[in-house]
Amino acid sequence: MRRPPFLVVALSLGATLFASLPIGYLAIRFIEGLDKALDEVFRLRTLELLGNTGLLVLSVSISAFVIGFSQAWLTTRSNIRFASVFAVLAALPLAIPSYVMALGYISVFPTFSGFFASWLVLTLATSPYVFLAVTASLVRVDTAGEEVARSLGFGRLSVLRKITWPQVAPAATASVLLVALYTLSEFGAIAILRYDTFTRAIFNAYRGSFDRTAAAALAIVLLLITLLVIWLERRYRGANISSSRALGKRVRIDLGNWSWLALPILALVAALGVGLPIVSLIIWSILGGSSINWDQLLEALWGSFSLAGLAGVIIGIFATAIAFWAFRYRTKLGAFIETLSWATHALPAIVVGLALVFFGANITPWIYQTTWLLLIGYLILFLPNALAAISSPVARVPRSLEDLSQSLGTPANRTLFKIVLPIAMPGIIAGMALVSLTVLKELPATLLLRPTEVDTLATRLWTATETLSYSQAAPYAMLLIMLAGLPALALNAQARRAISEVREK
Amino acid sequence: MTQLFKKLSLKKTLAISVIALVGVSLSGCSPADQDLQDSTLTIYSGRNENLVQQVIDDFTAETGIAVEVRYAGGAELAAQILEEGQNSPADIFFSQDAGALGSLSKAGLLKAIPQELLDLVPSTYSAQDGNWVGISGRIRVLNYNPEKVTELPNSVFDLAGPQWQGRIGIAPTNASFQSFVTAMRVIEGEEKTLDWLKAMKTNAVLFEKNGAILEAVETGVVDAGLINHYYWYAKGKEVGMENMKSRITQFKDQDVGNLINVAGVGMVNDSASAKRFVEYLLSQSAQEYFASQTSEYPLIAGVPQVISLPALEEVPAPKIDLSDLDSLSETLDLIREAGLI
Numbered sequence: 001m002r003r004p005p006f007l008v009v010a011l012s013l014g015a016t017l018f019a020s021l022p023i024g025y026l027a028i029r030f031i032e033g034l035d036k037a038l039d040e041v042f043r044l045r046t047l048e049l050l051g052n053t054g055l056l057v058l059s060v061s062i063s064a065f066v067i068g069f070s071q072a073w074l075t076t077r078s079n080i081r082f083a084s085v086f087a088v089l090a091a092l093p094l095a096i097p098s099y100v101m102a103l104g105y106i107s108v109f110p111t112f113s114g115f116f117a118s119w120l121v122l123t124l125a126t127s128p129y130v131f132l133a134v135t136a137s138l139v140r141v142d143t144a145g146e147e148v149a150r151s152l153g154f155g156r157l158s159v160l161r162k163i164t165w166p167q168v169a170p171a172a173t174a175s176v177l178l179v180a181l182y183t184l185s186e187f188g189a190i191a192i193l194r195y196d197t198f199t200r201a202i203f204n205a206y207r208g209s210f211d212r213t214a215a216a217a218l219a220i221v222l223l224l225i226t227l228l229v230i231w232l233e234r235r236y237r238g239a240n241i242s243s244s245r246a247l248g249k250r251v252r253i254d255l256g257n258w259s260w261l262a263l264p265i266l267a268l269v270a271a272l273g274v275g276l277p278i279v280s281l282i283i284w285s286i287l288g289g290s291s292i293n294w295d296q297l298l299e300a301l302w303g304s305f306s307l308a309g310l311a312g313v314i315i316g317i318f319a320t321a322i323a324f325w326a327f328r329y330r331t332k333l334g335a336f337i338e339t340l341s342w343a344t345h346a347l348p349a350i351v352v353g354l355a356l357v358f359f360g361a362n363i364t365p366w367i368y369q370t371t372w373l374l375l376i377g378y379l380i381l382f383l384p385n386a387l388a389a390i391s392s393p394v395a396r397v398p399r400s401l402e403d404l405s406q407s408l409g410t411p412a413n414r415t416l417f418k419i420v421l422p423i424a425m426p427g428i429i430a431g432m433a434l435v436s437l438t439v440l441k442e443l444p445a446t447l448l449l450r451p452t453e454v455d456t457l458a459t460r461l462w463t464a465t466e467t468l469s470y471s472q473a474a475p476y477a478m479l480l481i482m483l484a485g486l487p488a489l490a491l492n493a494q495a496r497r498a499i500s501e502v503r504e505k
Numbered sequence: 506m507t508q509l510f511k512k513l514s515l516k517k518t519l520a521i522s523v524i525a526l527v528g529v530s531l532s533g534c535s536p537a538d539q540d541l542q543d544s545t546l547t548i549y550s551g552r553n554e555n556l557v558q559q560v561i562d563d564f565t566a567e568t569g570i571a572v573e574v575r576y577a578g579g580a581e582l583a584a585q586i587l588e589e590g591q592n593s594p595a596d597i598f599f600s601q602d603a604g605a606l607g608s609l610s611k612a613g614l615l616k617a618i619p620q621e622l623l624d625l626v627p628s629t630y631s632a633q634d635g636n637w638v639g640i641s642g643r644i645r646v647l648n649y650n651p652e653k654v655t656e657l658p659n660s661v662f663d664l665a666g667p668q669w670q671g672r673i674g675i676a677p678t679n680a681s682f683q684s685f686v687t688a689m690r691v692i693e694g695e696e697k698t699l700d701w702l703k704a705m706k707t708n709a710v711l712f713e714k715n716g717a718i719l720e721a722v723e724t725g726v727v728d729a730g731l732i733n734h735y736y737w738y739a740k741g742k743e744v745g746m747e748n749m750k751s752r753i754t755q756f757k758d759q760d761v762g763n764l765i766n767v768a769g770v771g772m773v774n775d776s777a778s779a780k781r782f783v784e785y786l787l788s789q790s791a792q793e794y795f796a797s798q799t800s801e802y803p804l805i806a807g808v809p810q811v812i813s814l815p816a817l818e819e820v821p822a823p824k825i826d827l828s829d830l831d832s833l834s835e836t837l838d839l840i841r842e843a844g845l846i
Binding site: 045106110111191192194196204206207210211212350354357358361362365368369444447448452453459463464466467468469471472 | 547553554555556573574575576577578580581583584585587588589590592593594604605608678680710711712713714716717719720721724726739740743834846
C-alpha cells in the first residue's frame with residue numbers, strides 16, 4: 001500500500017479543517033435556537049424557496065452547459081470562421097462580476113427582473129467555466145478513435161456521444177457542478193434582479209432582522225441541497241481517462257451550411273455576455289462627470305491584485321495536495337476530503353464570512369481582520385474552483401510513468417513531485433489563475449473579513465454603487481474587468497495552445 | 506489579439522503575483538497594529554464612505570484622534586459586531602437606521618451614551634434606554650412623476666386602490682421600508698397593515714433599494730415610489746436639480762407614510778475618544794455638514810435645515826417613539842405573509 005507524502009496529507013487536512021469551520025458555526029447557531037430554527041425550516045416558504053432555487057440551478061446548469069459546450073466544440077473542432085476571436089469572447093464574461101453584469105442590464109432595461117433575467121445573466125456569467133473546461137479537454141481528445149468510428153460508418157453525432165463525450169465528461173461535469181454551486185450561492189445579481197432563492201433569503205434574514213438563527217437554518221438546508229448536487233455529479237462524472245497528449249492530426253469538421261446558424265448564435269451570445277455590460281459601463285462613465293480619485297484607484301488596484309495573486313497561489317497549492325491524495329492514491333479518506341471541500345462552496349459568502357468573524361474575533365484575535373483570515377475565507381469559498389481545474393490534469397497523468405520511475409529506483413514520493421507535478425503543472429497554474437480571477441470579483445466576504453481600511457476594486461465599486469454613483473463606479477468596474485480579463489484570456493490561450501501545437505506538426 | 510495574450514503566459518502572471526505576496530503580508534499583519542489600537546478610534550460605519558468620510562476627517566483634524574473606519578452594509582456590520590461579541594475591535598457603530606442599533610442594544614453590546622449628549626437631541630430621536638443617539642433625521646416621502654400623477658394621494662393607504670395597480674415602487678427588503686411598516690403595524694394594527702401589504706403585492710413593483718426606486722420613477726418605469734427624502738436630493742446634486750423629472754411630496758394629516766427616522770451612533774466601547782466622537786457628531790459644524798452635504802435634518806437646536814421640505818417639527822408625521830420600532834420580526838412575518846419577500 002502506497003502512502004501519500006506528509007506534506008500532501010498535512011495540506012489536505014488543513015484545508016479540511018478550514019472548510020469545516022462554517023459547518024461548525026452553522027451547527028452552533030442552529031442548536032442554540034433549535035425550536036426557532038426548526039420552525040424556520042418547516043414552513044411553506046422553505047418549499048417555495050426550494051422550488052425557486054431548484055428551477056434556477058437546473059436551468060442555468062443546462063443552458064450554461066449547452067452554450068459552453070457548443071462554444072468549445074465550434075471553436076476547437078469545426079472550421080467556423082474567426083474561431084480564435086469567438087474563443088476569446090466566450091472566455092471574457094468570466095472577467096465580469098455577475099453583479100456588474102446585472103447592473104448593466106438593469107441600466108439598459110430598467111424593468112429587467114425575475115426568473116428569466118436571473119437565468120439569462122447567470123447563464124452568461126457561468127458558461128465560460130464550461131467553455132474553458134471543455135476546450136481544455138477537447139483539444140486533448142484522441143482524434144484517431146473518432147476517425148476509426150467514422151470509418152466504421154458512425155454518424156457525427158454518435159461519434160460525439162460515444163467516443164468524444166466520455167473523454168470530455170469528467171472535466172465537463174465538474175465545470176457544470178461549479179456552475180450549479182455558483183448559482184446556489186449567488187447573491188449580488190439575484191438581489192439586483194429580484195429573484196427569491198435560498199441565498200437571497202439568507203442575506204435578508206441577516207439584513208432584515210439580524211436573525212442569525214433563521215439564517216443558519218436556511219443555510220443548513222442549502223448545505224443539504226449542495227450535497228445532493230455533488231452526489232449527482234459524482235454519479236454521472238465518469239472516470240478520468242489516462243492519456244498522453246493526443247498527437248493525431250486534427251481534422252476540422254466542415255460545418256457547411258450550419259455555419260450560417262452557428263455564426264449568428266455565437267455573435268449573439270458574445271453581444272449579450274460581453275458587449276452589453278461593457279457598453280453600459282461606457283455609458284455610465286460618459287453620463288456622470290465625476291473626476292477619478294487616482295490615489296484611491298491605485299490603492300484599490302494594488303489591493304485587488306495582491307490579494308488575488310496571493311489567494312490564487314495558496315489555494316492552488318492546497319488544491320493540488322487534495323487532488324494528489326484523492327486521485328493518485330484513491331483512498332476513501334482522500335475522496336471524502338475532496339467532497340467536503342466542495343460542500344461548503346455553495347454556502348453564501350456572508351455565512352462563511354460571519355463564521356470566520358465568530359471564530360476569528362473570539363478564538364484567534366491575532367489574525368482577526370488581517371490578510372490571513374481573509375485568505376482563509378477565500379480558501380473555504382474557492383478551493384473547488386481550483387480543484388475543478390486541477391483534478392483532471394492530476395488524474396490524467398499516466399500511471400505507467402510513475403511505475404516506470406519507481407522501477408528505476410526513485411522513491412514514490414519523489415516520483416510524485418518529479419514526474420506527476422511537472423506534467424500536471426499547466427493545469428495547476430490554470431487552477432491558480434481561475435481562483436485569482438474569482439477572488440478579484442468577490443465582495444461579501446471581502447467586506448466582512450478585510451483588514452480595516454484595505455480596499456479592493458470590488459469594495460470601491462460597492463461603495464460607489466451603494467449610493468448609485470454610477471459614474472464613480474465605472475472606472476473601478478472597467479479596471480476590475482481588465483485585471484480579471486488577463487487570467488481569463490491567458491486561460492483561454494493556454495487551453496487552445498495545444499491546437500496550434502498540433503497544427504504546426 | 507489572441508497572439509498577444511498567448512505571449513502573456515500564466516507563469517509570468519503568477520510570478521508577479523508571488524512578488525505581491527510579500528507586500529500583502531507586510532501591509533496586513535504588522536504587529537505594530539496592536540500598539541496603535543489603544544490610540545486609534547475604530548468606527549464601523551454602515552453609512553456610505555461618500556457621505557461620512559469628510560465629517561470623520563474633520564473630526565481627526567479637530568481632535569487629533571486617529572480614526573480607522575470599516576465601511577460595509579449596516580446590517581452586515583451589526584451582524585459582525587453580534588458575532589464578535591465582547592471581543593469586538595469596534596469603538597463606534599455609526600448606523601444608517603435605528604433598527605440595527607436596536608438589535609445591538611438588545612444584545613447588550615452598546616454602552617450608555619452620556620446624558621449631556623443625549624440631552625442635545627429631542628428624546629424621540631434617541632433610544633429610550635439611552636444606548637444610542639440620533640445624529641441626523643430623514644423622512645419617508647412619496648416620490649412621483651408629475652406627468653403621470655396629477656392627483657396626489659392623501660394617505661399611503663390610498664395607494665392600495667385599484668387605480669395604482671402596477672404604478673408604485675417599493676423596496677420590501679430595505680430597512681427604512683421595514684421601519685415604516687413597523688410604524689404602520691404599531692399605529693394601525695396588524696390586520697390593516699397586512700391588507701395594505703397584500704394590496705402592494707398587486708399594485709407595487711418591487712425594488713432592492715430606495716435609489717433604484719428613484720431611478721425607476723425618473724426613467725418612467727413606475728409612476729411613483731416610497732423612498733427616504735435625501736435620495737431625491739442626492740440625485741439632484743449629481744444630475745442638477747433642474748434636470749430632475751420627478752418630485753417628492755408628503756401625505757396629509759400625520760399619515761404613517763410620513764414617518765421620521767434617524768441615522769444614529771452607538772458606543773461599543775465607551776473610551777474617552779469614542780465619547781469625543783459622539784460629541785463631535787452632535788456639534789454645530791458636523792450638524793451643518795449633514796444638513797448641507799447629505800441633505801438630512803440636523804437634530805440639535807440652532808442648526809438650520811438646508812432642504813426645502815417642511816421643518817422636522819412641522820412634518821405631518823405619525824406620533825411614535827423610534828424605540829417602539831424594534832419589533833421588526835413581527836413586521837417581517839407580515840411582509841412575508843403578504844408575499845413581498
